[in-house]
Amino acid sequence: MSSEEFHHLKVHLKDIASATDNFDRQKLIGHGGFRSVYKGELSLPKGKCMIAFKRLDPKYGQGNDEFWKEVIMLSKYRHENLVSLLCFCDEGHERILGYEFASRGSLDHYLSDVSLTWTQRIKICIGVARALNYLHDPNNTQKRVIHRDIKSSNILLDENWTAKVSDFGLSKFGPANQPQTYVFSNVVGTPGYCDPLYWELGYLTKESDIYSFGVVLFEVMCGRLCYKYRDGRINEILVGVWKNHYDENRLDDIVSSDLKKQTDSNSLMTFSAIASRCLNRNRKERPTMLEIVKELEVALAKQKLSQTSRSLVELGRLAKPPLVYESREELLSLLSNGFRHNDTTWLSINKDKRVYETISIIKCITDDEIEDLEVIEDGNSRFDYVIEDAPDFKLKISTQFLIPSVTYNINLVYKFEQSDHGTCVPYKYKLDEEADYSGPFIAQVRKDGWLVTQLYQFTCTQREHHFTIECLTLASVECQILEGIEFCHVEYVI
Known part of the structure; x- marks a missing residue:
């Protein structure tokens, strides 16, 4: 594939090497799969900015396909909640993608962090849902994109806690003018997040992303990753346990105790209900991304109303003599x-x-x-x-x-x-x-x-x-x- 179409995004390897101190380990901010991610400051036509450079390792085989897929994808699809591609390098054996730098890293690092409030968590989830709704394109204005690897580590957060969906190397394109888009492919994805039907049968639909996002919603609510890790390997996936607890009305047993102290029960009920629907085995029973956006916005509104009510009561307690009211x-x-x-x-x-x-x-x-x-x-x-x-x-x-x-x-x-x-x-x-x-x-x-x-x-x-x-x-x-x-x-x- 020629890079001429994307020439305006191309930068030289020597400039990236200079920005990252020749890929010094002190500049390494992420590693996994077949890539390493470094940060560095680079001058672009729009000015100097901090960039996250994803350096693909060709010895893993898939690097070149992932590279061009992300260049094409992120050059054509722009959304507030998608990570932006700022530049790339294609010289010799080097394949490097330069993204906007998300200063807070990925969502998986904050799942158990009690300082990330329930309100912030809902807003992050709404951002991801809006991005996926845009990719699934209910308005039939573009080719439908199925991400195929939605997980909390692929959701980046900028300094304002705005969610940025990243890592489109495994994504698939399909026609958007059909209610269902089926794509047969080799099964890829991350255990725990992967749609069971896709895992078993090998055909991919937009509902596969919805299942994966449902897992992320449960992670956000439970304050932990969807699997247990031991000796460098996943030894237990918790998604089935979480779903059973919801179905048996035992949500209190799995929701983070620190979150429960600040969470409005009505907000949690709305949030958990849409998360559970995402995990339905029958794809037809899963909600669309547009439905998910709307339900998460309702959960946020309920939480804000509860916070406002609590704040007003606390404010009223400052009155001397005390205020007397019945409603x-x-x-x-x-x-x-x-x-x-x-x-x-x-x-x-x-x-x-x-x-x-x-x-x-x-x-x-x-x-x-x-x-x-x-x-x-x-x-x-x-x-x-x-x-x-x-x-x-x-x-x-x-x-x-x-x-x-x-x-x-x-x-x-x-x-x-x-x-x-x-x-x-x-x-x-x-x-x-x-x-x-x-x-x-x-x-x-x-x-x-x-x-x-x-x-x-x-x-x-x-x-x-x-x-x-x-x-x-x-x-x-x-x-x-x-x-x-x-x-x-x-x-x-x-």
Whole structure:
């Protein structure tokens, strides 16, 4: 086969050798079958990037066929959840494939890792299911691809835990315009994952991939590989045991105990039901990949709903005095209206159930400065005390309840006691480390009459953040009252 069609992906062996320090063992990140995988940084037309180089070993015989099959396959089929082919090398006896580097490695290394949450596991499975649905092509827009070696070690994970299906050297093409595509071939695959009918009869269908994916779903749920390994060999395959436990309603005996603590029972029920259907011996009783995608998305939605409900209850427990409610709807209403956590912190949620935190101005101003300011009571404030007619002042702000990865506005909350000065902010301000002041700007009027203006915007990395803000009052403004600093979720990040 000529490589001219794929010339734009071809790189020189000397460049790969340089990127991998001449295939140094320190660069080796994977080994098995008839290939070794190295990592290295290489300059491509799109820029310099880290690449995983799969170096095929010709002495195993199948290397050349696997090589060209992957070049063709990954050049024509592109999907978010398929590993991307970035380059290849075909010089002399060397056959090397260069893929996008998946920094977290393969899924099999995380099956027993308790830090990989149930929510993350479902999302990974959804990604794989979407990729397989694309390959099986229910829309008849391309040749159908049967992967033929779906297993957890062939599911790679990038830095964002996005699943990337890899290793297409054993895949088969078939027509997509038929309900069933039968391909007769020599049986290949991995024991435990391989469809029993394919193993026994030698004919391959897209349902063979579905069986293999069902095994992966059980691995994800049980927190272990589908076989027991002893003395360098597989000595027991667990798939039959797992299926029997599900059929006998004894799922608790096989599901990872660490996962059960964080898993919603309804989510687990939906997940396990679709996994079990994948393992049906009768291929006609197995679901399509599109059905699997939909059921996994339902399992994810149930898990998120359960997490949200637990989070809302935990948030409600912070209220002093405690909130009194009889239903989830009542709790949502109370949290939306907001509540006092203590004398200096007010909490509420928005329509997306994101936490808003407002800190009393009394807590934000240091003891030394507050002695020179007029502290008064205000029956319209969410706090017992506010500050009147503050001149120049410095705010030291510490949050407690923000949500990581959410972008927040830092807002100043104030009002005018007597004169109507409109919505012009009567201050200019800067962060402690900044040289120049910003402002004044236009404020928004809150429903209760208080004015709110954005000082800064930032993306939260942890629950606790610390800010120091210096404010100067404009000379023409009098009778202003300061309530506090509000952290509210940004719905549209610019």
